[in-house]
Amino acid sequence: MRAPLSFTYGNCVFGARASDAWAVFAVEPSSYQWLGDDGKRARMLALLGALEAIEADVQILRVAGRSRPASPGGLLAGEHTSASRAYMHAHDRRLAELGPARPEVFVAVSLNEPERDVATYLSQLAERGPSELWQTLREAFATRDHRILPASELERVRVRADRAHARLAEFVPAREARSVELQWLVRRTFCRGVGEPDVDGLHEPRALVFERNGEAVLSPLETDVMRWCDCVVEHRARCLRIEAEGGTSWQAQLVLGALPARTRFPGARAELMFAPPESLPFAIDLSLNARFLPNELALRIARKRVQDADQIFRAEADGEQGASDLGYERTQEARDLLAHLQASSRPPLLRATLAIAVGAADERELERRVEACRRAYGEIRLHRPLGGQLELFVQHLPGQRTRIAGYDDTLTTEQVAAMMPTAAHAVGSERGFYLGHTLTGSRRPVRFNLREGSDSDRNATILSVGALGSGKTTLAQKLKYEGFLAGARVVDCDPKGDHRFHLLADVAPHVDSLTLRPDPSLRGMLDPLRVAPAHLRQDAAVSFLRDLLPGRADPAWETAVVAAVDRVIARSADPTCLQVVSALRDGGGVDEQVARALEVYARSGLTQLGFADPDVTPPRVGARRVTYMPIRDLPGPEPGTPRSEYSQAERIGDQLVRLIAMFAMRLMGSERDRLKLFSFDEGWRLLGDPAGRGLLTALQRMGRSELAVPIISTQLVSDTLIGERESLENLIGATFVFGMRSDAEARRALALLGLDGDDRQARQALLELDAGRCLFRDHHGRIEAVQVDLVVPELLRAFSTTPART
Amino acid sequence: MSVEIRSYRRVFDLERRIYRIDRLRLNPSGVPVRGVVYFAAVLAAVTVGARLPGVGALAGPVPWYVRNVALPGLLAAALAVVRIDGRPFHVAARAIVRFRCSSRRLVGLRVERRHAVELWPPPQLPMIPDGSDPRIRRFRYVGPGAVRIDVAHARSAARGTLATLRVRAHVAVRHRAGDGAARAEVIVLDRGVRVRVR
Numbered sequence A: 001m002r003a004p005l006s007f008t009y010g011n012c013v014f015g016a017r018a019s020d021a022w023a024v025f026a027v028e029p030s031s032y033q034w035l036g037d038d039g040k041r042a043r044m045l046a047l048l049g050a051l052e053a054i055e056a057d058v059q060i061l062r063v064a065g066r067s068r069p070a071s072p073g074g075l076l077a078g079e080h081t082s083a084s085r086a087y088m089h090a091h092d093r094r095l096a097e098l099g100p101a102r103p104e105v106f107v108a109v110s111l112n113e114p115e116r117d118v119a120t121y122l123s124q125l126a127e128r129g130p131s132e133l134w135q136t137l138r139e140a141f142a143t144r145d146h147r148i149l150p151a152s153e154l155e156r157v158r159v160r161a162d163r164a165h166a167r168l169a170e171f172v173p174a175r176e177a178r179s180v181e182l183q184w185l186v187r188r189t190f191c192r193g194v195g196e197p198d199v200d201g202l203h204e205p206r207a208l209v210f211e212r213n214g215e216a217v218l219s220p221l222e223t224d225v226m227r228w229c230d231c232v233v234e235h236r237a238r239c240l241r242i243e244a245e246g247g248t249s250w251q252a253q254l255v256l257g258a259l260p261a262r263t264r265f266p267g268a269r270a271e272l273m274f275a276p277p278e279s280l281p282f283a284i285d286l287s288l289n290a291r292f293l294p295n296e297l298a299l300r301i302a303r304k305r306v307q308d309a310d311q312i313f314r315a316e317a318d319g320e321q322g323a324s325d326l327g328y329e330r331t332q333e334a335r336d337l338l339a340h341l342q343a344s345s346r347p348p349l350l351r352a353t354l355a356i357a358v359g360a361a362d363e364r365e366l367e368r369r370v371e372a373c374r375r376a377y378g379e380i381r382l383h384r385p386l387g388g389q390l391e392l393f394v395q396h397l398p399g400q401r402t403r404i405a406g407y408d409d410t411l412t413t414e415q416v417a418a419m420m421p422t423a424a425h426a427v428g429s430e431r432g433f434y435l436g437h438t439l440t441g442s443r444r445p446v447r448f449n450l451r452e453g454s455d456s457d458r459n460a461t462i463l464s465v466g467a468l469g470s471g472k473t474t475l476a477q478k479l480k481y482e483g484f485l486a487g488a489r490v491v492d493c494d495p496k497g498d499h500r501f502h503l504l505a506d507v508a509p510h511v512d513s514l515t516l517r518p519d520p521s522l523r524g525m526l527d528p529l530r531v532a533p534a535h536l537r538q539d540a541a542v543s544f545l546r547d548l549l550p551g552r553a554d555p556a557w558e559t560a561v562v563a564a565v566d567r568v569i570a571r572s573a574d575p576t577c578l579q580v581v582s583a584l585r586d587g588g589g590v591d592e593q594v595a596r597a598l599e600v601y602a603r604s605g606l607t608q609l610g611f612a613d614p615d616v617t618p619p620r621v622g623a624r625r626v627t628y629m630p631i632r633d634l635p636g637p638e639p640g641t642p643r644s645e646y647s648q649a650e651r652i653g654d655q656l657v658r659l660i661a662m663f664a665m666r667l668m669g670s671e672r673d674r675l676k677l678f679s680f681d682e683g684w685r686l687l688g689d690p691a692g693r694g695l696l697t698a699l700q701r702m703g704r705s706e707l708a709v710p711i712i713s714t715q716l717v718s719d720t721l722i723g724e725r726e727s728l729e730n731l732i733g734a735t736f737v738f739g740m741r742s743d744a745e746a747r748r749a750l751a752l753l754g755l756d757g758d759d760r761q762a763r764q765a766l767l768e769l770d771a772g773r774c775l776f777r778d779h780h781g782r783i784e785a786v787q788v789d790l791v792v793p794e795l796l797r798a799f800s801t802t803p804a805r806t
Numbered sequence B: 001m002s003v004e005i006r007s008y009r010r011v012f013d014l015e016r017r018i019y020r021i022d023r024l025r026l027n028p029s030g031v032p033v034r035g036v037v038y039f040a041a042v043l044a045a046v047t048v049g050a051r052l053p054g055v056g057a058l059a060g061p062v063p064w065y066v067r068n069v070a071l072p073g074l075l076a077a078a079l080a081v082v083r084i085d086g087r088p089f090h091v092a093a094r095a096i097v098r099f100r101c102s103s104r105r106l107v108g109l110r111v112e113r114r115h116a117v118e119l120w121p122p123p124q125l126p127m128i129p130d131g132s133d134p135r136i137r138r139f140r141y142v143g144p145g146a147v148r149i150d151v152a153h154a155r156s157a158a159r160g161t162l163a164t165l166r167v168r169a170h171v172a173v174r175h176r177a178g179d180g181a182a183r184a185e186v187i188v189l190d191r192g193v194r195v196r197v198r
Helices: A037-054 A082-098 A118-127 A130-140 A151-169 A179-188 A295-318 A325-341 A363-377 A389-395 A413-418 A472-485 A534-548 A555-571 A577-585 A590-602 A606-610 A648-668 A690-706 A719-723 A725-729 A743-752 A760-767 A793-799 B033-050 B055-059 B064-081 B089-102
Strands: A007-009 A012-014 A021-027 A058-063 A104-110 A174-176 A208-210 A217-220 A224-226 A233-235 A240-244 A247-256 A262-265 A284-293 A349-360 A409-412 A433-438 A445-448 A461-465 A489-494 A511-513 A626-630 A676-680 A708-714 A732-738 A773-777 A783-788 B003-006 B118-120 B125-128 B139-142 B145-149 B153-157 B171-175 B185-189 B194-197
Touching: A007 A151, A012 A151, A021 A151, A021 A179, A037 A151, A037 A262, A037 A413, A058 A179, A082 A433, A082 A445, A082 A472, A104 A151, A118 A295, A151 A174, A151 A217, A179 A224, A179 B125, A208 B139, A233 A389, A240 A389, A247 A363, A247 A389, A284 A295, A295 A325, A349 A363, A349 A389, A349 A413, A409 A413, A413 B003, A461 A472, A461 A690, A472 A489, A472 A676, A472 A708, A472 A732, A472 A783, A472 A793, A489 A648, A534 A555, A534 A577, A534 A590, A534 A648, A555 A577, A555 A590, A577 A590, A590 A606, A606 A648, A626 A648, A648 A676, A648 A690, A690 A708, A732 A743, A743 A760, B033 B055, B033 B064, B033 B089, B064 B089, B153 B185, B171 B185, B185 B194
Parallel strands: A007 B125, A461 A708, A461 A732, A489 A626, A489 A676, A511 A626, A676 A708, B171 B194
Antiparallel strands: A007 A012, A012 A021, A021 A104, A021 A174, A058 A104, A058 A284, A208 B145, A217 B139, A224 B125, A233 A240, A233 B118, A240 A247, A247 A349, A262 B003, A284 A349, A349 A409, A433 A445, A433 A783, A732 A773, A773 A783, B139 B194, B145 B185, B153 B171
């Protein structure tokens, strides 16, 4: 067999002949599953546009992705116990089990003119100028050795590659493939099923960029030679046995048979380069090798086919049985094809094969995987040609045309674009702790970086929504634990008392526990004039004291409170709410009445925490990295109750929640460069009204500038939240939506994610989510269904809030 | 709302058939041209085989209408219908014959009998760098143009007659080890100015 590749130059590969040059581009795969129909159609149209704009033979490679090197072990900070080291080892093991996070997609574009018939060739010749014609003749009759390419010719190839890039990049996010990526792409074809080749510098950025303008000349002065010393391919009847870098690779090459006559897009039957591979628990590689048939040529072919179909129809009609249904339908289809090609967009056709490569470490596993592939493709047959395995194997190398006869099909650009080769289940962070895996057959690992919002200048707040027992608290505790391992300061507010993070063996020595309860020794812990940020102090104090007043209070009472707070702030170096009460008591008249009303709250219940007493020194907190604050007897309304219907106790509860948030902000404000996490359940209390959202906005600003990450959990997706969704867009970074228990809640949850609440299938999916499964919207707006995965069973038991069975 | 994606395979997958010879109408669905070719090939093989010693003796007693009409006709009809691995018979047969013939390659003067194998040692592949590697490689670049260097390096500009006469590169760039992340620098070159990277 002739060498399929003669050499490569940058992102250009040269086939068996040096004149057969291809440019290879890497295309970023993107999240697709949870896009609406409009979004999916837009993606298809972009691919379609790219295929039509290329105007050359094309090869689309979708291969199992590279393993990313970002081991979470590098995220640990400081001294850690054996428990945390065990956690990191469990992480690494699970990531190794799951494999790559997403596929890699490469598009190779031929830099030669596509196939033409004689008529088109002559027409194009007639359009050329004399100098171009002379150049063509000189090249055709040149006597030099065509295996030798001068540097200027290499430069012309690079310029042509640039033009191809420009055409492609107008429609899809494509960049030039790097030399190391081409090396990886070629070497990994021999290692399928047994691992990945070790390529130096694969994950490092490039060192040099040379401008290409058609005038400058780049002359490489050295080259690398890839040698396959130990790599021999045994071509067996229906498989290949390859002695590869990582072991013995057994590979089977399959090729797609006839496609269905009609399919619907979006739909798994049309998305042949996305849905079936993603449903499999092992990786497969796909190569679509297509010859470009320009519209003029396609039209001539179509007209000939119309004549052929008509001829067959007439011949059948002359017989005694008359024309067959197939004969009649074929005439109609041929005319439909002609009409399609005569559309204003003048679309081309593609004569293509879709080849699938399956690899395994042993023959038995290979057969099992081949059968799984066949099931994944359903009604579409996958052929495994006897004696054609080597040709198909070579077809998967970059810059190759179809090598095997008998399987090419003439496809429209819609058919190829609808295969969605660039679709993926891409969600989460490039680096970070292992969060879980996608709920697909491929089980793609998903990472999550707590610093992603700050690092990428996006919203840092993490919102977690779901019914009771759906996994919100478990997730929050997992994030807090991982933040702790990364050296973060953690402030954990626990209104329900079901958190266990602070009890973990390696966390407990670093915990300050402060139970917020009606205790005189805690008086003043939450005094708004002490805990609120300076610019919010006055409003926070007025709001707190006003909500303590009876609901039927005279408006003059509010005025008195405002004036007293003003006076105290102006006069005192260390103002407190108790001083405000004293100031009111000294005022006489209305002021004295107000003071009497407030004194009751200043001395009793949880509200006394808002009145700092000079005789009481509250405990100091914040010296240790973790501050755990359970809250007892916090009054609160039923979720969904309008604020206008709150009782006084419920209004007080709301005030306390805000004061707790301010207290947490003060704790977090001391270390600007350290990651800080603030966890709060019952987040609807903060999200549901403007004052709470104002606090979150302040936390959000801290998030971007001071690495503060609020983690807000809420059971309820209220109408208020949905109504305020636009304002929440500026607050929320990542969102986790766990299982819902009612159709109405599911509808609202989808609206919160920006999805279509009327989508019955999506609502049903939300209702069926088990504990730990969620829809995850990451900082970049990508959405996937994910299983949150605590890799250490002991942690799962520790964090679970579901009562244990006895 | 979903859109319909059509396949026009049936338009392209039509087979040439002969429906009538002059005024003689053949079978309603016609005779595939491929079948006629198969018939001719089988007939030729039978004819040649009948003249070979051994095979000729076996074929001798068979009546001519069986040997030269019925047998080729039946075989041709079967081969026209059968699809091996989804391909027409002649396409699949060509691939199988090529594969079987190639299995005769000797490996260390021994023929691998247990499995039919062909060995293919992949050829060497030269990979010429273009600067996209993570480390500095050796290049010569002649302007007009620009070069961006993203790694730690040392730069020197050549002067004098040799540089003026373009015998020596005008700018030389060398890798410099030991630094951490380097700031990207751009060298803009006029026409004819050369930079040598090593």
